[in-house]
Amino acid sequence: MKVNGQPCRTIWPAPDGRAVEIIDQTRLPHTWVTVRLENLIDAERAIRDMQVRGAPLIGVTAAYGVALAMRHSTSDAALEAACSVLLAARPTAVNLRWGIERMREFVAPLPEGARADAAWAEAARIAEEDVAINAEIGRHGAELIRDIHQHKQAPVNILTHCNAGWLATVDWGTALAPVYAAFDAGVPLHVWVDETRPRNQGASLTAWELGQHGVPHTLIVDNAGGHLMQHGQVDLVIVGCDRVTARGDVCNKIGTYLKALAAHDNNVPFYVALPTPTIDWYLQDGIREIPIEERAAEEVTHISGRDRDGQMRQVQICPDSTPAANYGFDVTPARLVGGLITERGVVAANAAAMKVLGAT
Numbered sequence: 001m002k003v004n005g006q007p008c009r010t011i012w013p014a015p016d017g018r019a020v021e022i023i024d025q026t027r028l029p030h031t032w033v034t035v036r037l038e039n040l041i042d043a044e045r046a047i048r049d050m051q052v053r054g055a056p057l058i059g060v061t062a063a064y065g066v067a068l069a070m071r072h073s074t075s076d077a078a079l080e081a082a083c084s085v086l087l088a089a090r091p092t093a094v095n096l097r098w099g100i101e102r103m104r105e106f107v108a109p110l111p112e113g114a115r116a117d118a119a120w121a122e123a124a125r126i127a128e129e130d131v132a133i134n135a136e137i138g139r140h141g142a143e144l145i146r147d148i149h150q151h152k153q154a155p156v157n158i159l160t161h162c163n164a165g166w167l168a169t170v171d172w173g174t175a176l177a178p179v180y181a182a183f184d185a186g187v188p189l190h191v192w193v194d195e196t197r198p199r200n201q202g203a204s205l206t207a208w209e210l211g212q213h214g215v216p217h218t219l220i221v222d223n224a225g226g227h228l229m230q231h232g233q234v235d236l237v238i239v240g241c242d243r244v245t246a247r248g249d250v251c252n253k254i255g256t257y258l259k260a261l262a263a264h265d266n267n268v269p270f271y272v273a274l275p276t277p278t279i280d281w282y283l284q285d286g287i288r289e290i291p292i293e294e295r296a297a298e299e300v301t302h303i304s305g306r307d308r309d310g311q312m313r314q315v316q317i318c319p320d321s322t323p324a325a326n327y328g329f330d331v332t333p334a335r336l337v338g339g340l341i342t343e344r345g346v347v348a349a350n351a352a353a354m355k356v357l358g359a360t
């Protein structure tokens with residue numbers, strides 16, 4: 001995608017070939033800062049502190065984390081240590097485990113002397129694959145938007161939650177890839193952007209990237225979606241996801257389940273966009289089996305933003321002693337999911353239909 005007219009990705013090899021660079025997403029939308037990741041610890045910190053976030057980008061950053069670790073030591077012990085440090089960085093998005101396991105399986109059989117360069121090349125391949133996968137998700141998902149437009153003959157209103165745009169991947173995004181593909185093809189559309197408390201990825205990231213691309217959008221508070229659906233203002237919901245079980249249960253940013261319930265009650269199609277590495281074929285029951293990340297209470301008790309003087313400020317929004325809980329994700333049962341938009345096409349969220357996605 002483009003930022004101020006210049007092509008840009010979320011992660012790229014540094015020109016000196018000794019590091020990778022990322023956009024520090026904790027500073028958007030007010031400040032554009034890139035950060036250099038030189039070693040395993042840098043990569044782990046970038047994932048944990050959410051300088052990079054979004055399931056596919058977490059997976060790619062972890063792959064580069066293994067490659068960076070191999071630059072310093074190529075022993076079996078170093079490989080295992082790198083994998084376990086990265087695996088602990090964030091628990092919910094399965095792409096993290098997927099990226100690490102792919103790196104381990106590729107690197108471990110190689111002689112130690114060949115590991116560093118091979119690991120770097122494999123991480124770069126994973127990044128390129130992510131871009132190609134998301135372009136295909138965009139192609140398949142755009143058909144859904146085009147169909148609604150043909151039927152409605154008016155701009156299509158799409159609601160999305162959190163950020164599953166290009167900032168959550170290497171490029172294009174998952175939930176927003178169909179939006180970009182349809183918009184670029186001339187389909188009139190408009191996006192309702194959930195702010196997505198507590199970290200406001202919708203307000204700070206989705207609104208920013210849609211604005212950069214010129215896509216019409218409106219920011220709403222998280223609780224507005226149901227009201228809009230009752231009044232015919234939402235034609236389609238598309239969200240991303242962090243893990244999908246083999247039977248189609250979908251784990252995504254906290255609040256997604258409530259959007260799915262409202263969509264079900266109002267007959268609004270609810271779609272989930274994902275690359276197939278987001279499917280956890282080992283799990284069935286998402287509610288019981290997917291680990292849900294719990295983050296610091298301060299993300300709930302405080303909010304940050306830019307004040308009138310242009311300074312970044314963090315302010316407390318509740319009494320000093322209020323206890324807070326901060327669950328990062330929730331699970332939407334497959335019965336509420338209208339379909340899964342993948343690089344291999346749109347399939348129903350059930351075990352039988354999803355089998356085609358597991359075939360190599």
Ligand code: MRU
Nearest residue numbers: 053054055164168174240241253
């Ligand atoms: O906590 P985050 O910002 O990493 O959560 C991101 C999401 O929940 C996204 O919707 C999901 O990872 C899909 S990203 C293409």
